[in-house]
Amino acid sequence: MEIEALAARLRAQLGDAAVITDRAQRRTYECDGLTHHRVVPALVVLADTTAAVAATVKECAALGVPFVARGSGTGLSGGALPHADGVLIVMSRMRRILELDIEGQRAVVEPGVINMQLTNAAMPMGYYFAPDPSSQQVCSIGGNVAENSGGAHCLKYGFTTNHVTGLELVTPEGDIVELGGKAPDTPGYDLVGALVGSEGTLGVVTGVTVRLTRAPEDVRTLLAAFDSTDSAGTAVSAIIGAGVIPAAIEMMDALAIEAAEAAVHCGYPPGAGAVLIVEIDGPRSDVQHVFDQVTGLCQAAGAFEIRIARDDEERALIWRGRKSAFAAVGRISPDYIVQDGVVPRTSLPRVLRSIAELSERSGVRVANVFHAGDGNLHPLVLFDERREGEAERAEEVSGAILDLCIQHGGSITGEHGVGSDKAQYMPRMFTDEDLDTMQLLRCAFDPDSLSNPGKVFPTPRLCGERPRKQQGVPADGVAEVF
Amino acid sequence: MEIEALAARLRAQLGDAAVITDRAQRRTYECDGLTHHRVVPALVVLADTTAAVAATVKECAALGVPFVARGSGTGLSGGALPHADGVLIVMSRMRRILELDIEGQRAVVEPGVINMQLTNAAMPMGYYFAPDPSSQQVCSIGGNVAENSGGAHCLKYGFTTNHVTGLELVTPEGDIVELGGKAPDTPGYDLVGALVGSEGTLGVVTGVTVRLTRAPEDVRTLLAAFDSTDSAGTAVSAIIGAGVIPAAIEMMDALAIEAAEAAVHCGYPPGAGAVLIVEIDGPRSDVQHVFDQVTGLCQAAGAFEIRIARDDEERALIWRGRKSAFAAVGRISPDYIVQDGVVPRTSLPRVLRSIAELSERSGVRVANVFHAGDGNLHPLVLFDERREGEAERAEEVSGAILDLCIQHGGSITGEHGVGSDKAQYMPRMFTDEDLDTMQLLRCAFDPDSLSNPGKVFPTPRLCGERPRKQQGVPADGVAEVF
Numbered sequence: 018m019e020i021e022a023l024a025a026r027l028r029a030q031l032g033d034a035a036v037i038t039d040r041a042q043r044r045t046y047e048c049d050g051l052t053h054h055r056v057v058p059a060l061v062v063l064a065d066t067t068a069a070v071a072a073t074v075k076e077c078a079a080l081g082v083p084f085v086a087r088g089s090g091t092g093l094s095g096g097a098l099p100h101a102d103g104v105l106i107v108m109s110r111m112r113r114i115l116e117l118d119i120e121g122q123r124a125v126v127e128p129g130v131i132n133m134q135l136t137n138a139a140m141p142m143g144y145y146f147a148p149d150p151s152s153q154q155v156c157s158i159g160g161n162v163a164e165n166s167g168g169a170h171c172l173k174y175g176f177t178t179n180h181v182t183g184l185e186l187v188t189p190e191g192d193i194v195e196l197g198g199k200a201p202d203t204p205g206y207d208l209v210g211a212l213v214g215s216e217g218t219l220g221v222v223t224g225v226t227v228r229l230t231r232a233p234e235d236v237r238t239l240l241a242a243f244d245s246t247d248s249a250g251t252a253v254s255a256i257i258g259a260g261v262i263p264a265a266i267e268m269m270d271a272l273a274i275e276a277a278e279a280a281v282h283c284g285y286p287p288g289a290g291a292v293l294i295v296e297i298d299g300p301r302s303d304v305q306h307v308f309d310q311v312t313g314l315c316q317a318a319g320a321f322e323i324r325i326a327r328d329d330e331e332r333a334l335i336w337r338g339r340k341s342a343f344a345a346v347g348r349i350s351p352d353y354i355v356q357d358g359v360v361p362r363t364s365l366p367r368v369l370r371s372i373a374e375l376s377e378r379s380g381v382r383v384a385n386v387f388h389a390g391d392g393n394l395h396p397l398v399l400f401d402e403r404r405e406g407e408a409e410r411a412e413e414v415s416g417a418i419l420d421l422c423i424q425h426g427g428s429i430t431g432e433h434g435v436g437s438d439k440a441q442y443m444p445r446m447f448t449d450e451d452l453d454t455m456q457l458l459r460c461a462f463d464p465d466s467l468s469n470p471g472k473v474f475p476t477p478r479l480c481g482e483r484p485r486k487q488q489g490v491p492a493d494g495v496a497e498v499f
Numbered sequence: 500m501e502i503e504a505l506a507a508r509l510r511a512q513l514g515d516a517a518v519i520t521d522r523a524q525r526r527t528y529e530c531d532g533l534t535h536h537r538v539v540p541a542l543v544v545l546a547d548t549t550a551a552v553a554a555t556v557k558e559c560a561a562l563g564v565p566f567v568a569r570g571s572g573t574g575l576s577g578g579a580l581p582h583a584d585g586v587l588i589v590m591s592r593m594r595r596i597l598e599l600d601i602e603g604q605r606a607v608v609e610p611g612v613i614n615m616q617l618t619n620a621a622m623p624m625g626y627y628f629a630p631d632p633s634s635q636q637v638c639s640i641g642g643n644v645a646e647n648s649g650g651a652h653c654l655k656y657g658f659t660t661n662h663v664t665g666l667e668l669v670t671p672e673g674d675i676v677e678l679g680g681k682a683p684d685t686p687g688y689d690l691v692g693a694l695v696g697s698e699g700t701l702g703v704v705t706g707v708t709v710r711l712t713r714a715p716e717d718v719r720t721l722l723a724a725f726d727s728t729d730s731a732g733t734a735v736s737a738i739i740g741a742g743v744i745p746a747a748i749e750m751m752d753a754l755a756i757e758a759a760e761a762a763v764h765c766g767y768p769p770g771a772g773a774v775l776i777v778e779i780d781g782p783r784s785d786v787q788h789v790f791d792q793v794t795g796l797c798q799a800a801g802a803f804e805i806r807i808a809r810d811d812e813e814r815a816l817i818w819r820g821r822k823s824a825f826a827a828v829g830r831i832s833p834d835y836i837v838q839d840g841v842v843p844r845t846s847l848p849r850v851l852r853s854i855a856e857l858s859e860r861s862g863v864r865v866a867n868v869f870h871a872g873d874g875n876l877h878p879l880v881l882f883d884e885r886r887e888g889e890a891e892r893a894e895e896v897s898g899a900i901l902d903l904c905i906q907h908g909g910s911i912t913g914e915h916g917v918g919s920d921k922a923q924y925m926p927r928m929f930t931d932e933d934l935d936t937m938q939l940l941r942c943a944f945d946p947d948s949l950s951n952p953g954k955v956f957p958t959p960r961l962c963g964e965r966p967r968k969q970q971g972v973p974a975d976g977v978a979e980v981f
Binding site: 203215 | 597602603647659660661668670674676677678680682683684685686687688689690692693695696697701713716722742781782784785788789841843844845865901908909910911912913916917921925928929930932933935936937939940941942943944956
């Protein structure tokens with residue numbers, strides 16, 4: 018058996034403890050945060066070093082065995098879903114912060130370092146790592162790089178791609194290369210930019226150089242309650258239209274508030290049809306001025322209650338409801354789909370009304386929680402798997418919401434990635450030619466499609482020497498990969 | 500003759516007026532801003548539309564003829580240097596602003612649109628295009644995209660790549676594809692990021708979607724005079740170290756001041772060994788506070804005179820010296836090389852001292868003008884071509900300065916690009932394997948190296964099906980390209 022031979026070769030190089038063949042142990046890794054997609058990997062490797070990753074990938078390349086890298090497994094699009102005939106490379110042991118260069122405002126980390134771990138390490142010097150996915154207590158920076166993760170504060174501070182300046186990469190052939198470095202920009206192609214968000218399809222990242230951001234002098238947070246998402250949306254437009262760039266501006270609708278209340282008793286104003294959380298940070302002199310402006314704009318848009326956090330504890334209380342929202346939905350529904358779509362901010366009110374209509378027509382409840390400032394929706398589509406047909410109807414509503422996003426000039430994913438979950442939706446957003454052009458890059462790095470196959474692209478492109486002209490003509494050793 | 504046949508075919512498709520064969524007319528395009536590299540193109544096409552570009556590239560691809568796109572021809576690294584056996588595609592007729600989407604903070608433009616033209620169009624609505632190369636009055640946005648251009652205000656606002664969200668591209672096979680769009684991020688690979696700064700080697704950009712930035716409420720500018728670049732450097736470190744992000748922070752040394760004074764009589768404080776120009780922008784409440792802080796830090800670092808612009812006219816006067824600095828050097832030297840290197844900001848004082856030593860040892864004068872906040876040096880290496888050996892010595896000093904940048908962990912180009920000028924320096928910065936990995940992308944898009952060949956990479960990679968393993972084995976139809 019090929020896999021047994023591979024296991025033996027890897028044991029010889031990496032030691033017995035690094036290679037897992039036992040089925041029960043392998044099952045531990047059968048899914049990531051997209052829990053309804055499950056595949057047990059043929060083999061699991063626990064990687065300690067870049068050399069171990071390179072050795073594993075080299076052996077896979079030689080035998081034509083697919084491989085998938087996995088960080089903390091918190092991704093929501095199935096980006097780390099294993100391959101049944103492949104190797105799952107677990108990166109979570111590579112958890113060292115290799116360098117904190119405060120003067121140069123950079124850190125060099127291994128990919129298994131937890132997002133919050135880096136911020137905790139840099140905070141005593143007055144710095145932090147800006148991308149802040151909701152899972153930041155447990156998600157890995159390698160995973161953030163793979164999925165180009167965002168978070169509540171990405172409106173002002175940008176996505177992971179804006180904070181990565183260098184990568185160490187094990188190519189799908191098993192070579193170790195350095196891309197970029199500490200400089201904000203290096204000559205030649207910006208492969209760092211292309212790698213961030215490539216969801217593991219161009220190789221395995223084994224080292225990451227990131228920007229450290231100076232902690233703001235002051236932070237102020239408010240919670241504003243409105244009758245409806247319409248009037249909350251008006252407030253968002255007024256704030257952004259006034260040229261204010263809040264650190265965060267988050268919206269929750271009535272159903273999301275109900276869920277959060279049931280789970281964490283956050284005490285949001287009763288009767289609210291929508292709440293906004295707005296956070297302003299920056300130099301102290303500026304924050305107060307802007308904060309007053311935002312408060313006024315919320316009132317003008319019809320906020321019936323505005324609470325201002327007086328200290329860190331009150332700020333934490335305001336955020337508790339928002340941060341727990343996804344998990345909290347479990348309190349009001351046995352099952353749910355977390356969708357991740359984007360619409361231009363200016364289309365928000367129309368799209369929200371269309372989602373409400375969709376929900377009413379189909380009888381499927383949808384709770385809305387989102388990064389309002391950049392139009393990144395997170396509709397939570399509720400269902401009960403035990404009732405016949407509900408799961409299917411929820412999937413239909415979920416897909417229809419993505420179609421709405423596309424119709425309004427938006428996108429099928431804002432920050433969770435395409436993964437295995439949304440590959441099927443890519444043709445709704447891109448023409449065959451656009452997808453083909455993207456896959457030129459895949460073919461260049463990974464012509465045999467061994468690195469995280471089946472993710473991102475609905476149909477793998479055949480990689481010949483002049484692929485576009487030869488499409489349809491099977492190239493040696495490629496046609497059977499998927 | 501192949502070129503004659505090509506000219507006839509292009510005339511038939513694009514009309515006689517679009518195709519230039521006359522040698523004297525072709526000579527007009529023999530160089531860009533790197534005026535000592537000159538090559539007369541075999542044919543010139545004046546493109547009016549995306550379709551015209553696609554038709555030209557398709558014909559070139561069919562015949563294996565190289566092609567080079569040219570915007571305004573202001574580039575300083577020879578990125579638009581023609582190919583002697585190739586077609587030069589002039590993009591400057593594609594100069595329409597197709598859409599100003601103020602609400603969505605985006606503009607869609609043709610690549611020949613002049614940088615300043617877009618800002619002028621958006622300014623009445625309170626927006627502008629943030630990247631501001633010194634040549635912004637004449638350089639094209641297509642050229643900014645090709646070179647990932649920077650400018651004095653890129654410290655705060657980022658390079659061109661941070662302001663481009665979508666591209667229309669004619670691939671080296673002549674297909675038209677859309678990459679990205681108006682959204683800040685789209686699913687799949689970030690090919691927009693990889694295309695920006697690819698210097699024309701991955702195809703010809705025919706449409707650009709860019710961010711529009713809100714004009715700041717307030718701008719304040721000061722000029723601080725110091726005895727030496729050392730104390731000016733101390734001020735820079737103090738300002739950045741205090742967490743201030745100025746809109747711009749520019750330094751000029753004594754020789755650069757002398758040149759500017761001779762050319763534009765900017766009236767900088769006499770006897771200054773260095774001047775700093777610091778600009779703060781943002782909300783009015785914040786600007787005054789930060790400005791006072793910066794003034795104090797300059798004084799603490801030993802500034803012997805600080806001038807604060809009281810109005811737009813005084814601000815323009817302060818900037819006039821800086822903006823004219825490159826051209827002004829012509830007043831004190833018949834010839835000069837504009838170098839473009841980057842060092843970590845913290846290494847600035849050491850690198851400046853080393854440049855001074857280099858200059859003294861070699862007898863070659865070097866004037867320093869630079870974006871101090873991000874360590875982007877622009878040493879002007881002075882010489883007189885008529886004196887034997889001076890040009891060579893200047894080239895040596897210029898190269899030695901790049902070596903200094905690399906030794907200090909910096910880069911051989913900050914914003915001018917690699918082009919034809921610096922391809923030879925790439926191996927000093929990257930290993931063969933790193934350069935090979937970059938060229939995977941080139942091979943994927945342009946396996947026959949027809950799109951702006953000879954730029955960026957010192958040695959073209961052979962593009963076979965599995966190139967790395969086959970290197971050295973000539974692949975059909977590829978070996979003779981250069």
